[in-house]
Amino acid sequence: MNFTKKHSLLACGILFMCQLGFAQADVVADNNSRVNMGFYIKSITEQASISDIEISLNFWVKDALAVEAEKAGLYISSTGAFLYESMREMRDDYDKGKLDIIVAPPLLISRYFKRDEITDGFSGMLEGRQPDNLLLVVRSDKNINAIEDLRGKRIAMLEGDELSDIYLDTLFLRSFNKSYKKLNPSIQQQAKATRIVLDLYFDKADVGLVYFNSYQVMTELNPDVKNKIKILDSFEVRSKNYSYINKSYPLADEIRRIALSFYKSPRGKQILDIYKTPELDFLKVEELDLVDSLDREHARLLMHAIK
Amino acid sequence: MTVIKPKRTIFLRVFWVFAFLVLAITLFFAFMVIPMQKTALRQIMYAQAETVSKSIVQATSDAIISKDYGFIVEHNVEVLKNNAGIYYLIVSPKQGDKIFVNQKNWHLLAELDSNTAALQGEKISFVITDREQYKNVYHFVYPIRFSSIDWGWLHIGFSTADYDKYIHDMYYKIIYIISASLVMILVVGFFFARWISDPVSTISQLATQVAAGDLTVRSTIARNDEIGVLSDSFNKMVDSLMLSNQALEHYNQELEREVGTRTRELADLNADLDKRIKEEVAKSKTQEALLIHQSRSAAMGEMIGAIAHQWRQPLNALGLVQQNLQLRFKLGKLDESFMVSSMEKSDRLIHKMSTTIDDFRNFFKPNKHIEPFNAYHVIQTTAELLDAQLKRHNIVLTINCPDDLMINGLEGEFSQVILNLINNAKDILLERRPLRPAIDIGVNKTSDQTTRIVVKDNAGGIPEAIFDKIYDPYFTTKDQGKGTGIGLYMSKIIIENNMMGSLQAFNDADGANFVIELQDRPIVKTKPLI
Ligand SMILES: Nc1ncnc2c1ncn2[C@@H]1O[C@H](COP(=O)(O)OP(=O)(O)O)[C@@H](O)[C@H]1O
Numbered sequence A: 001m002n003f004t005k006k007h008s009l010l011a012c013g014i015l016f017m018c019q020l021g022f023a024q025a026d027v028v029a030d031n032n033s034r035v036n037m038g039f040y041i042k043s044i045t046e047q048a049s050i051s052d053i054e055i056s057l058n059f060w061v062k063d064a065l066a067v068e069a070e071k072a073g074l075y076i077s078s079t080g081a082f083l084y085e086s087m088r089e090m091r092d093d094y095d096k097g098k099l100d101i102i103v104a105p106p107l108l109i110s111r112y113f114k115r116d117e118i119t120d121g122f123s124g125m126l127e128g129r130q131p132d133n134l135l136l137v138v139r140s141d142k143n144i145n146a147i148e149d150l151r152g153k154r155i156a157m158l159e160g161d162e163l164s165d166i167y168l169d170t171l172f173l174r175s176f177n178k179s180y181k182k183l184n185p186s187i188q189q190q191a192k193a194t195r196i197v198l199d200l201y202f203d204k205a206d207v208g209l210v211y212f213n214s215y216q217v218m219t220e221l222n223p224d225v226k227n228k229i230k231i232l233d234s235f236e237v238r239s240k241n242y243s244y245i246n247k248s249y250p251l252a253d254e255i256r257r258i259a260l261s262f263y264k265s266p267r268g269k270q271i272l273d274i275y276k277t278p279e280l281d282f283l284k285v286e287e288l289d290l291v292d293s294l295d296r297e298h299a300r301l302l303m304h305a306i307k
Numbered sequence B: 001m002t003v004i005k006p007k008r009t010i011f012l013r014v015f016w017v018f019a020f021l022v023l024a025i026t027l028f029f030a031f032m033v034i035p036m037q038k039t040a041l042r043q044i045m046y047a048q049a050e051t052v053s054k055s056i057v058q059a060t061s062d063a064i065i066s067k068d069y070g071f072i073v074e075h076n077v078e079v080l081k082n083n084a085g086i087y088y089l090i091v092s093p094k095q096g097d098k099i100f101v102n103q104k105n106w107h108l109l110a111e112l113d114s115n116t117a118a119l120q121g122e123k124i125s126f127v128i129t130d131r132e133q134y135k136n137v138y139h140f141v142y143p144i145r146f147s148s149i150d151w152g153w154l155h156i157g158f159s160t161a162d163y164d165k166y167i168h169d170m171y172y173k174i175i176y177i178i179s180a181s182l183v184m185i186l187v188v189g190f191f192f193a194r195w196i197s198d199p200v201s202t203i204s205q206l207a208t209q210v211a212a213g214d215l216t217v218r219s220t221i222a223r224n225d226e227i228g229v230l231s232d233s234f235n236k237m238v239d240s241l242m243l244s245n246q247a248l249e250h251y252n253q254e255l256e257r258e259v260g261t262r263t264r265e266l267a268d269l270n271a272d273l274d275k276r277i278k279e280e281v282a283k284s285k286t287q288e289a290l291l292i293h294q295s296r297s298a299a300m301g302e303m304i305g306a307i308a309h310q311w312r313q314p315l316n317a318l319g320l321v322q323q324n325l326q327l328r329f330k331l332g333k334l335d336e337s338f339m340v341s342s343m344e345k346s347d348r349l350i351h352k353m354s355t356t357i358d359d360f361r362n363f364f365k366p367n368k369h370i371e372p373f374n375a376y377h378v379i380q381t382t383a384e385l386l387d388a389q390l391k392r393h394n395i396v397l398t399i400n401c402p403d404d405l406m407i408n409g410l411e412g413e414f415s416q417v418i419l420n421l422i423n424n425a426k427d428i429l430l431e432r433r434p435l436r437p438a439i440d441i442g443v444n445k446t447s448d449q450t451t452r453i454v455v456k457d458n459a460g461g462i463p464e465a466i467f468d469k470i471y472d473p474y475f476t477t478k479d480q481g482k483g484t485g486i487g488l489y490m491s492k493i494i495i496e497n498n499m500m501g502s503l504q505a506f507n508d509a510d511g512a513n514f515v516i517e518l519q520d521r522p523i524v525k526t527k528p529l530i
């Protein structure tokens, strides 16, 4: 029930946003002072509710960004926020020259965009500028000390998080030359990382893949979590979502500068709060290298894997 | 004209009554509202707690059944995140660890503390308590039950801050309302009281001026209500007062004239009256003197009768002595010894008669000195004067009196009273003639200061019809020439005026009793009587 409701809302929101976006985009397509942002929606629903996203995206792009830009002496005449459920669509719109900024998980960006198509952007970060690494966590009492011990264990992971998938798969392929899906019959997909931690805590799963932030939040909520769950391995990643700017966007530097100083204004802070990040950090295109190499390794291992 | 200080009594009364009423009503409502609001709030809290509990249990029911604690924690963390008014939440299954969730963290509890565990019953329960860092927690316990299986309990610790704030707000509001009504009382009450009292005090002031005699004042209050009517009436009243005052003044002058005339007439009359009173007084004095004289004569007459009786026997005896002397002389047998014995006899008889006279003379001798005298002696002597008469009629007189009893007063007057009383008794005894006529005189002290003398006879008493009249002067039932009607009158005057005593009579079975009561104290004689 909850699920369908969420989806219908999402659909409505997207429909609304898209119409809005199209209408404005058509009129001011050639205007240099526009800001159009594309969001890969699956990657942000975990952090915020759909209604928050709707409101904040509108606010962020249409209002806050424009207002902040105006402060910097930049007049933004048109704004647009576009939500995408598939990267393919985002890519298509990007090719049409409709998007100035893209927001999506690094793995997907690296898969769908060439390095010379995009330029440096920004990303969210954790308190204390820590990277939001992807963690492989296990129950302490299950005697799991190496990847080799993971065989046949109950796995809990984030629904639709491709990084988690290829990361775990790579680890399994390295050790067993077999995909984890073949060795482990129990794989639970959870919508929220915190839920994964809880499932491990209450012994509903033995292995979990969570981002550092979720794990940290859970240990803060219940310090006993640290006793029951330990970190077996991790993959370095800045944030779940990376934002890059269209290489051909003329206001790239200005917009980046504005985004990086968002935390200084109350409006900006409000938006950052919704995404649970204290400030935005400068993000180089090269930072896609790590996920890119993982993706390549995974592909290579998969080719040689025991079918 | 004197300056009249305006009285503020009505103003104050109206003001205080108004103040009291407004304040009383305000306070009454305020303090009616407080408990009502409190219960309403508690009910709301209860209902809210129940709703929250129900929704949690409903949302987590699947998880509870499938023992999906992760979901339970997740859901409750979410619930707490969205309800700042909930301090903590405990999911307490009958068996196994309990999940404690608060705004900051969550953890498992092996056991509940005994106080909290005690709240877990079949029904919803709640308590307001302090728990760890939480003060005044509304701790609500909701039993979780699935198809009649008691699974456990859900504890929710609600913050009472909102409730307290509401109550505080309410108190502040009430204080505010009371302050507002105090201000209102002061302001509105002042004007209201003044509106009521001002015209009244104005009129009262005017009335005071009118009362002080100034009839030129008029009320200028023009209002369309009772006070306006009062003001009009006041003016009319003063108008008519002025008219009547003029009329009165006129009458007054008339009256003064009249009074002048009358006064003169009265003065004349007065002078005349004075003269007449003097005349009357003189007349009555003469009458009194006459009365006294008559009384004296009567007494004298009675005395003479008594002397006549006393003398009869010695006179006879003297006659016999004389006849014997004459006979002896004729017979030539008048010798010296007979002569001597006859002379002695004569001398004795004459002496006796002379003594009688002396006695009477003593009796009548004006005795103006108040001095103590022996009661028995005086009564005895007085009775002896009548001895002859009494003996002749076989009347037995007994005197019962202590030898040494002294009476303070005029001896002569007192014996005159006794004589009167004995005489009256003798008269009535002769008239009624009882078988054994007797007169008893008893004297005794009834108290330290009172001496009581009773003269009692057995002639049947004083007729009822004349009881009131016996002391009147000239009242007598006796034949003309026999009674004077002065005896008891004089006796009463002597006893009551001259001796400060009392003379009373009563009848007993035998006859009349005349009672004299005398006080042992110095007598101030008001006027000489006899
Ligand atoms: N002891 C008595 N018993 C009955 N009547 C008496 C007695 N003493 C006085 N009275 C009545 O009181 C009357 C007045 O007495 P009193 O003043 O002495 O005048 P008087 O003896 O000259 O009649 C007598 O006439 C008699 O009727």
Ligand SMILES: [Mg+2]
Pocket: B420, B423, B424, B485, B487, B488
């Ligand atoms: Mg008499």
